[in-house]
Amino acid sequence: MTWRCLLGSVGMLLTVVHGGPGWAGMIGNFDSRVQVDNRYFDGRLTLEQRGEITLHDRSQQVRMGASFALRQRDERGGEVRINRLFAGKRFPAAGVELTLGRTERSDSLGFYTLDGVILDWSGERLGFHFYAGIPGRIDDYRSIEGEALHGIELYFHPSGTHRFLHQARLGWQHYRDETSSDRLNWGMAARTKRQIAYLFTGVYAVQEAHFEDISGQIRGEAGSKGTWQLSGKIWQPRRPWLTFRERFYSLYARGRQSVVRGDLHYRPRKRVVWSLSGRHVAREQGDTGGGLSAGAELRGDSGWRREFQFTLLRLGDEVTGGAWFQFGKPVSSRSRVTLRTALQYQNKALYGVDRSAGAELDMEQMIRADLYFSLFAGYLWNSRLDDEYRAGARLTWYLDGYRPGKTE
Numbered sequence: 001m002t003w004r005c006l007l008g009s010v011g012m013l014l015t016v017v018h019g020g021p022g023w024a025g026m027i028g029n030f031d032s033r034v035q036v037d038n039r040y041f042d043g044r045l046t047l048e049q050r051g052e053i054t055l056h057d058r059s060q061q062v063r064m065g066a067s068f069a070l071r072q073r074d075e076r077g078g079e080v081r082i083n084r085l086f087a088g089k090r091f092p093a094a095g096v097e098l099t100l101g102r103t104e105r106s107d108s109l110g111f112y113t114l115d116g117v118i119l120d121w122s123g124e125r126l127g128f129h130f131y132a133g134i135p136g137r138i139d140d141y142r143s144i145e146g147e148a149l150h151g152i153e154l155y156f157h158p159s160g161t162h163r164f165l166h167q168a169r170l171g172w173q174h175y176r177d178e179t180s181s182d183r184l185n186w187g188m189a190a191r192t193k194r195q196i197a198y199l200f201t202g203v204y205a206v207q208e209a210h211f212e213d214i215s216g217q218i219r220g221e222a223g224s225k226g227t228w229q230l231s232g233k234i235w236q237p238r239r240p241w242l243t244f245r246e247r248f249y250s251l252y253a254r255g256r257q258s259v260v261r262g263d264l265h266y267r268p269r270k271r272v273v274w275s276l277s278g279r280h281v282a283r284e285q286g287d288t289g290g291g292l293s294a295g296a297e298l299r300g301d302s303g304w305r306r307e308f309q310f311t312l313l314r315l316g317d318e319v320t321g322g323a324w325f326q327f328g329k330p331v332s333s334r335s336r337v338t339l340r341t342a343l344q345y346q347n348k349a350l351y352g353v354d355r356s357a358g359a360e361l362d363m364e365q366m367i368r369a370d371l372y373f374s375l376f377a378g379y380l381w382n383s384r385l386d387d388e389y390r391a392g393a394r395l396t397w398y399l400d401g402y403r404p405g406k407t408e
Contacts, residue, residue, distance in 0.1 A: 026054070035390060036391055052065075052066070052084075053065065085101050129152065130151075164192060201216075222264065222266070257284060262277060274294075278290065289316060307324075319346070324342045337362070363375045377389075
């Protein structure tokens with residue numbers, strides 16, 4: 001029943017698109033895939049359908065959008081997830097845009113859906129963003145769900161003749177679940193005459209009376225062929241438990257921690273980029289240490305692309321080292337192949353030494369300008385855990401004829 005309802009909704013959206021001459025702007029894609037995956041589905045055959053579409057009626061200043069995912073594992077088992085389903089209207093004379101429905105939001109709380117209302121107003125130098133609704137969890141991300149969430153953010157844009165400040169932001173947020181909490185957040189972006197860019201953000205938890213997140217970033221040019229970046233971050237994880245992704249994040253710690261990082265990118269030739277980065281990590285609960293990363297990206301005239309990256313991180317007696325390689329090449333004007341490989345060594349106090357190696361292969365064929373068929377397969381060998389594998393086929397239709405990641 002749910003499948004028929006969602007497919008019917010998609011059909012109505014497409015009818016609106018083709019039947020209404022006012023819908024001048026349309027972006028989105030529909031992705032169908034069949035696969036076997038022993039990581040999440042015990043090696044069972046799984047059918048997935050994902051869709052994302054955004055419509056613009058420029059004459060009426062109306063915007064609509066939907067994003068969904070359907071997964072069928074057998075005749076009885078299935079699940080449906082709607083991440084976006086909204087409609088918005090812009091009033092140019094007042095500088096206001098009103099959005100109703102389910103949208104996606106990302107902030108210091110995580111990445112989640114919001115069922116409610118969003119109101120944006122922008123003037124010549126000032127603007128504000130108001131939101132209110134019910135937050136919902138998104139799987140595999142640091143996410144939240146609760147009874148209510150609302151907040152407002154104020155923006156200041158200096159005049160074009162200003163030499164330093166580009167934008168300033170100040171906001172307040174109230175979140176209610178089993179308990180209530182308030183947060184103040186701010187941000188500032190600036191640039192000097194010498195093209196040095198500054199970005200500073202922060203979040204203050206009112207009830208806990210501490211800074212939950214503070215970060216800063218400075219970027220500049222190193223001669224005519226290089227760029228540099230210095231960044232720092234101090235944060236306190238909001239929840240005491242680990243999400244799925246954070247279990248594999250080597251810098252994660254339950255207490256307060258800080259990271260200072262420096263990056264350098266050098267482009268000796270048009271199609272060659274070298275990178276080097278270093279970091280220092282200090283953790284309230286855990287060891288202090290640092291790490292180095294080095295990489296390169298090479299591109300050929302025929303469209304092939306190679307990327308290398310090597311990483312070494314040491315926190316006290318714990319060591320993590322790895323190497324990653326990717327090679328992509330067009331086989332013809334309508335097809336391409338991409339190979340990725342990775343090696344990793346870990347020596348952790350909790351479980352000792354773990355060695356792993358993985359490989360992944362993607363082959364893509366263009367049927368027409370907006371329709372692509374691909375085959376994919378991957379395998380991960382692990383000395384401590386069971387091996388993992390994934391393989392399948394995918395058919396993707398791009399409604400606007402644009403495909404992200406086109407061969408350059």
